[in-house]
Amino acid sequence: MQNLLLENSHMRLVVAPEGAAILSLDSLAHQLPILHPGEKALFPMLPLANRVAGNRFLLQGETITLPESPVDEQFFLHGDGWLKTWQVETHDAQQVVLTLASQYSCGFDYQARLTYRLAEKRFIAELELTHLGSKPMVYGLGFHPFFALTSSTRVQFNASGFWPEGANHLPQQWRGELTPQTNFINPKIPDNQWLNVGYSGWNGTALIESGEMRLQLKCATPYLMVFRMADEPFICLEPQSHPVNAHNMAGQPGLVLLGAGESTQLQMEIAVLS
DSSP: OOOEEEEOSSEEEEEETBTTEEEEEEETTTTEEEEOOSTTSEEEEBSSOSOOGGGEEEETTEEEEOOOOSSOSSOOTTBSTTTSBOEEEEEOSSEEEEEEEEEOTTSOEEEEEEEEEEETTEEEEEEEEEEOSSSOEEEOOEEEEEEEOOTTOEEEEOOSEEEOBOGGGOBOSOBSSOOTTTOOSSOBOOOSSOEEEEEESOOSEEEEEETTEEEEEEESOSEEEEEEOTTOSEEEEEEESSOTTGGGSTTOTTOEEEOTTOEEEEEEEEEEOO
16 A cells, blocks of 8 residues: 655655554654654554563453464564554545554454644644444553654653563563663653663653754653663654553553443644744
């Protein structure tokens, strides 16, 4: 399927129906990439975000075994929305609407609708998932943007604590005290080393400043995943409706139990402030 172009006087966006992936998002005024261009500069995470320990969990007394993933031997990594081809419902210069239907024997049975749109200096992503199965199922959503990173890029966001990374990229026990590497409460250049941790108590806003270009990420969820690889020109700030491995945490925080016909939504915005 052909890539889809969205453009206004401030931003240019290229979308691929395969994986509903954004291939590039650029600021025309700055002639700079907002997202690191590539096969996936941003993708949606559904029907869950990240990983679930053992690739299984308990739901209402029943063990749910998640599907196998074609890209990971152990986990249903980030779900399947980023790996499947979406249908184009509508497309014009300002907006594209994509849809996907997916069903698994474990209980996932959903219809998703994803809108990418440009509004002046803002890029907006809106994801809605509706459960179609007769048995209730838990769902989680997220977005995985790769922000372009230079040697002088500064990042800032608030958080109340974090889950250090453990074996198989799964979270360890939550910690209420941030470390020098994980503390972004004051703007700073990310350390040039591996970082892959989830934060709690995020206020839904993050700032990314690269030279004269200042960006603001907004998403109304208290959970943010941050991924950084040494010597790579990107940093991922990933809003998620739930923490990593929430399926196996007490109370399954952030996950939503949906009955037939019920829906859950997540909206994210990236704005060019200056």
